[in-house]
Amino acid sequence: MKRFFRIIVFGATVLLCCGCVGGGGSRGSASAEGPGDFGGRESGREWQGDTADGQGDAAARQEDAVEEQDRESVRHNDAAADGDRESVRHRAAANGDRESARQYVDTAMGTVIQQTVYAPEETASAFFSESMALLTGLEQEELSWRLDTSEVWQINAAAGNKEGCSVSEDMEALLQECLELYGRSGGAFDITLGPLTRLWNIDKWAAGGADDENFRLPSAGELRDTLRLCGSDRVRLVPAASEGEEARIFLPEGMQLDLGAVGKGLALSRLSCLLEEEAGVSGAVISLGGSILTFGGKPDGSFWKVGIVNPFDTSSNVGILSLEGQWCISTSGDYERYVEADGVRYHHILDPETGYPADSDVRGVTILAKDGLLSDGLSTACFLLGPERGMELAEEYGVEVLFVLSDGSIVMSEGMKAYFTKR
């Protein structure tokens, strides 16, 4: 089905809500194609950048205003067939000033990618194209558990295989970090929950939440049997024996990796490297659903502004982070992807002990870090651990954390206070 929606970016008084786009648009229902591995797809309703309505399910949002004269509309015409990248027509937000903000939007990794790039038009446009190729490649060749072209798919397909499966250097490093986080989070963060996330069918749930008529609550027996297939402590990752060889991974029969908790964060880190190589880009903010990258600066020297969504009213923020230079900001929340059935909300962050959505007294966690893999992985881990253990874990990793708790209170690390302004 052909779908169409429109994004309008307004002027200085107005927010350009990067994070909002992905969540808000898909609030109505899951799209026919279903979401990707890493977040929801747009369901095709109209979106306007300056209205709060229905956009709030984004985890964090870019709040950088563009100049009034930069008002521009970006048309996003989704003519995508299954799995195809959506086609986009975009124009730079400003044509006069060589260093004006240029806005781009497209989809990849199952979510809407929104970029504000400060660079001459040609440079900005070239960067945008390269970044989209990078994201598409990351999903298709490395991280997707759905696509048989990806490394994760190959690893999962080899579960139970005595020979295991070879892994690339990048994948080895990623898996090592994830296994370490499993240990340091006491097993709460676990990338082997593939069988469990599939039992719950969370990739079919709309980002932003919706009633899912096909939702079925798994039975206690099903959860128990499925949890037996999971557990990072049973993964064997064998480093390469010598140079030129590849590491190997051994998954027990039935185990499946799900890297949904770190995919977008890894993407932020890769994009950050790409920006460093791109000499002409002086500043950028890139939003991938619940994860945002800031880079460089704005011509006027003002801060990057990133809003943290209020889980109790996702059209508003609990506050703003004011940032300079390169940062990765990731948020995990129970409002990002969920279904409601019989008055109960079932969200997408699952407790590996019970098999049910985590009940840790937290509605949302935001991590501020230099590294995207850390910000994304730790936002999920801290959500699972709750404020006390989560705060300790964040401190161990040297990142800043902010929790919005179930009673509405906000708890944050000392270092976060320097960046956060409450609304």
Ligand code: AMP
């Ligand atoms: P995030 O939104 O970054 O917190 O990631 C949530 C995603 O991570 C879910 O959609 C699942 O794909 C996956 N996931 C769910 N529970 C866990 C868990 N306990 N540990 C690691 N990944 C998980």
Ligand code: MG
């Ligand atoms: Mg995460």
